[in-house]
Amino acid sequence: MKKLIPFLLLLVPVAAIAQDARTIIQKGRRFSVPEIAIRRGESLTFTNNDEFIHQIYVQDLFDTEERMPGQNITEAFPRTGTFDVRCHIHPKMKLVVRVN
Amino acid sequence: MRLPIPALAVAAALICLPAHAQTSWDMFDGGKLLATGGVSQVEGAGGGGLANWALITGYGTRDGIGGNVHYTAVPLPDYSLQSAGVAVGLLDRLELSYAWQEFDTKDVGTALGLGRGFTFHQNIFGAKLKLIGDAVYDQDSWLPQISVGLQHKENDRAAVIAAVGGKNSVGTDYYIAASKLFLAQSLLVNLTLRETKANQFGILGFGGDKHNDYSTQFEGSAAYLVSRRFAVGAELRTKPSNLGVAHEGAAWDLFAAYFFNKNLSLTAAYADMGNLVIKNDQQGAYLSLQAGL
Amino acid sequence: MKLLALSVPLLVLFALAAHADDALFADMGGQAGIDRIVDASVDNYLADDRIKTIFDESNIDRLRAEFKVQFCQIAGGPCQYKGHDMTMAHKGLHLTNADFNAVVEDLQDAMDKAGLPFATQNRFLARLAPMQHQVVSR
Numbered sequence: 210m211k212k213l214i215p216f217l218l219l220l221v222p223v224a225a226i227a228q229d230a231r232t233i234i235q236k237g238r239r240f241s242v243p244e245i246a247i248r249r250g251e252s253l254t255f256t257n258n259d260e261f262i263h264q265i266y267v268q269d270l271f272d273t274e275e276r277m278p279g280q281n282i283t284e285a286f287p288r289t290g291t292f293d294v295r296c297h298i299h300p301k302m303k304l305v306v307r308v309n
Numbered sequence: 310m311r312l313p314i315p316a317l318a319v320a321a322a323l324i325c326l327p328a329h330a331q332t333s334w335d336m337f338d339g340g341k342l343l344a345t346g347g348v349s350q351v352e353g354a355g356g357g358g359l360a361n362w363a364l365i366t367g368y369g370t371r372d373g374i375g376g377n378v379h380y381t382a383v384p385l386p387d388y389s390l391q392s393a394g395v396a397v398g399l400l401d402r403l404e405l406s407y408a409w410q411e412f413d414t415k416d417v418g419t420a421l422g423l424g425r426g427f428t429f430h431q432n433i434f435g436a437k438l439k440l441i442g443d444a445v446y447d448q449d450s451w452l453p454q455i456s457v458g459l460q461h462k463e464n465d466r467a468a469v470i471a472a473v474g475g476k477n478s479v480g481t482d483y484y485i486a487a488s489k490l491f492l493a494q495s496l497l498v499n500l501t502l503r504e505t506k507a508n509q510f511g512i513l514g515f516g517g518d519k520h521n522d523y524s525t526q527f528e529g530s531a532a533y534l535v536s537r538r539f540a541v542g543a544e545l546r547t548k549p550s551n552l553g554v555a556h557e558g559a560a561w562d563l564f565a566a567y568f569f570n571k572n573l574s575l576t577a578a579y580a581d582m583g584n585l586v587i588k589n590d591q592q593g594a595y596l597s598l599q600a601g602l
Numbered sequence: 603m604k605l606l607a608l609s610v611p612l613l614v615l616f617a618l619a620a621h622a623d624d625a626l627f628a629d630m631g632g633q634a635g636i637d638r639i640v641d642a643s644v645d646n647y648l649a650d651d652r653i654k655t656i657f658d659e660s661n662i663d664r665l666r667a668e669f670k671v672q673f674c675q676i677a678g679g680p681c682q683y684k685g686h687d688m689t690m691a692h693k694g695l696h697l698t699n700a701d702f703n704a705v706v707e708d709l710q711d712a713m714d715k716a717g718l719p720f721a722t723q724n725r726f727l728a729r730l731a732p733m734q735h736q737v738v739s740r
Contacts (some may be wrong), residue, residue, distance in 0.1 A: 238659045238694075260694030262686055277690065300661045340700025342707070370699040372740075401699075449732035492728035495721050536720050537710065 230254045230283050233304060235263045240294070244305035249289050253306065256281040263299065267292045267306075337602045338373035343537050344568045345445055345490075346398065348576045349379035349599050352460050352510065353394040353408025354435045356486075358562050358578050358595055359546040360528035362499045363456035363488035365439055366406070367398030368571045368602055374399050377601020379408075385593040388585055389413045390512075394433075396601075404458070406435035412512045417588055423469065429512050435460045437486075444488045444497070453489035460484075462511040474552045475514030476521050480506050495534040497542070502527060508552050509585055517551030524549040538568045548583075558583040562595060574599045626729075627679035629722045633670070636677065639712050640669040646708035653704045656695055676729050688736040696740045706730075 230252035234241035236259050247253065257263050257276045266272035270292065271284050286292065286308045294304040347364045350356040355366030358381075367375020376397035383390040394408030410431040418427030437458030444454035460482045464470060467478035486501040503526045506515040516522075526549060532542030543563050550557040564578035578595035585591045630636055644666050648654050657665075674681035685691070706727065713723045 262690060275686070297664060298661055299659050301659055338700050340698070340703050342703050370703070372698055372700065443734075446731050446734040448728045492731060493725045495724045534720070534724070 230285075232256055232281075235259050235296075235302070238299045239302055240304040242304065244307065246307040246309065247286060249308050250285065250287060251308075252283050252285040253294075254281055254283040255294075261299070263296050263302075265294050265296055267294055272297075336369070336373045337375060338370055339368045339375070339571050339602055340370035340373065341368040341375070341401070341571075342445065343571060344534070344540060344566070344574075346375065346377075348566055348574055349377065349381065349394065349396065349406075349408075349597060351381060351383070351390075351392055351408075352410070352433045352435065352462070352482075353379075353392070353396060353406040354437060354458065354460065355396060355398070355404055355406070356501075357499070357530040357532070357542065357544050358564050358576060358580065358597065359544045359560055360499060360530045361437070361458060361460075361484055361486050361501050361503070362530065363439065363442075363454040363486040363501075364444060365398040365401050365404045365437065365456070366396045366601075367404075369398050369401060371401040375602050377599050379597060379599040381595070381597040383580060383582070383593060383595045385582060385585065385591040387417050387588045388415055388591065390582075396435075402439050404435070404437040404456075406433075406437075408433040408435070410510075410512075414586065417586060421587070427469075429469070430465045431511050432463045433460055433511070434462075442489075444490045445492070448490075448492050453487040455485065455487050457485045458483075462507065462515075464511055464514055467514075470514030473513055473554050474518035475508055476516030476518075477506070478514050480511060480515030482507060497530075497532040497534065497540070499530040500527075501529070505549060506551065507549070509548065509555075509557060509582075513552060513555070513586060515551075517553065519553045520549065520551040532564075532566075539565070540568075541565045555587055556584055564595070572600060572602065624678060626722070626725050627674070627677040630677050630718065630726060631716065633674055633679060633681075635716060635718075636673045636679070637670050639709075639716050639718075640666055640673060642712035642715050643705075643709045644669065646711055647705060650704060650708055653701055653708075656697070656701065673726075677726060688733055689739075692737045693739055697738050698740045699734070699738055702734050702738050 232254045235255060235257045238261055255265055257278050257280050259278055262275050262277055264273050264275045273282050276282055286306060289308050292306045294306055296302040346366045346368055347355045347362045350358055350361055354361045355364055356362035367377055369375030378395050381392045390412050392408050392410045394406060396406035398404050412429040414427045416425060419425045437456050439456045442452045442454040462480055464478040470478050482503050482505040484501050484503040488499040490497045504523045505526055506523055508514055508517055526547045528546040530542060530544040532540045534540050545559060545561045547559045548557050560582045562578040562580040564576055566574060566576040568574045576597040580595040582591040648657060668685050671681045672683040675683045710723060
């Protein structure tokens with residue numbers, strides 16, 4: 210049992226990483242926040258609570274399918290840096306993601 | 310003097326209107342496409358020259374209102390007919406109109422013993438309600454735009470009307486109209502059925518010694534859209550023959566309508582009104598100007 | 603027999619009408635003609651005080667490209683429009699009939715500029731008109 214506890218403690222950070230990604234809401238043709246800081250490897254879930262169809266892209270990282278109102282999509286950020294998340298349909302939407 | 314039903318309907322509509330409108334001038338949204346309110350027919354309703362159409366007058370869309378005034382002159386060989394009026398279209402659903410008509414018998418007046426230039430006047434109050442369909446948007450359907458309406462007419466020469474065998478100087482026409490724009494063919498078509506007792510549009514009153522019941526009459530129009538501003542067409546309107554003193558037949562016209570913009574249109578036609586008050590072959594020019602929003 | 607006599611000319615009329623519509627894409631100048639019309643009409647929308655704010659949040663280049671494919675398909679050309687459902691695409695804009703009609707007028711101006719005969723314009727507009735049911739939500 211004593212040998213098991215360190216092993217179980219190791220599982221805690223793994224469990225933390227495996228938790229639900231943070232959620233960004235798309236509404237009023239805007240992201241719910243203008244910027245967000247996350248750790249390398251984390252994911253963001255984008256939920257379309259809008260009256261409009263959305264998609265998201267980051268240059269050289271991902272470029273998703275369209276999502277109808279009510280749908281969501283999760284994308285991971287495997288590299289450090291600052292990334293602009295945009296929507297091809299609505300060019301004024303921008304989310305700045307700082308990954309460290 | 311009793312209030313005509315259309316006046317009460319105006320009041321009711323104006324009370325309900327603020328629920329849809331923003332500021333007062335925004336209501337005149339001028340949003341309909343050019344020419345899609347028709348012109349003013351001879352009794353004041355929206356339509357062609359002779360026929361009532363299912364279109365609601367004016368350039369207000371279903372979110373607003375439109376209206377116009379018109380003046381029409383029909384100089385005929387032995388008579389002259391003039392009309393002037395005002396009409397409003399509310400929410401592209403209800404149309405209310407008033408037209409004043411003057412029929413000058415000129416020399417025929419003398420012949421009839423009434424005096425030269427004896428004139429008849431009519432006040433015509435109209436109401437039209439769109440029931441179903443949209444003549445312009447429903448290009449993918451056979452359904453026409455269908456409206457029902459009435460035209461209540463009051464003639465000021467009761468005694469003369471009685472003398473020629475007319476039974477009443479006041480009468481109401483009821484009608485149902487179906488209009489459809491076949492856009493791919495640039496063709497607008499209208500069919501109207503009218504229940505009426507009117508003798509010569511009401512100029513000689515309503516009902517007669519020969520026949521004193523409502524009869525079903527037909528009016529049809531076809532218009533070809535030559536350009537956004539210009540349409541040409543033809544109309545036919547049948548009439549009852551209620552008076553023994555004057556056989557009455559159908560009236561028809563060939564027209565050209567020019568829409569300068571959404572504020573002004575001019576319609577010119579060659580009209581055959583048939584027999585009018587003892588004189589045959591009353592064919593002549595028809596000119597009508599409509600100004601509005 | 604009378605019914606047959608009446609229906610034959612009607613069938614001929616509709617066959618003629620349908621045949622005329624097969625020529626619409628060519629009569630509009632093919633893809634090049636449609637591209638010109640789309641570009642001119644979008645320029646008109648953006649300059650039209652009645653409706654220009656509708657496009658404030660839009661990706662105009664993407665719209666132009668989508669219109670070109672969609673109009674090609676509607677005119678009977680060899681294009682497959684793989685865009686969104688029209689109702690879903692316009693729902694959030696709360697468009698009125700006045701908005702829709704303003705777009706039609708701007709499109710008519712663009713087709714005038716392209717030299718399309720009025721009758722040809724109407725053949726195309728007849729195919730666009732029923733979109734009102736999906737595009738107008740207010």
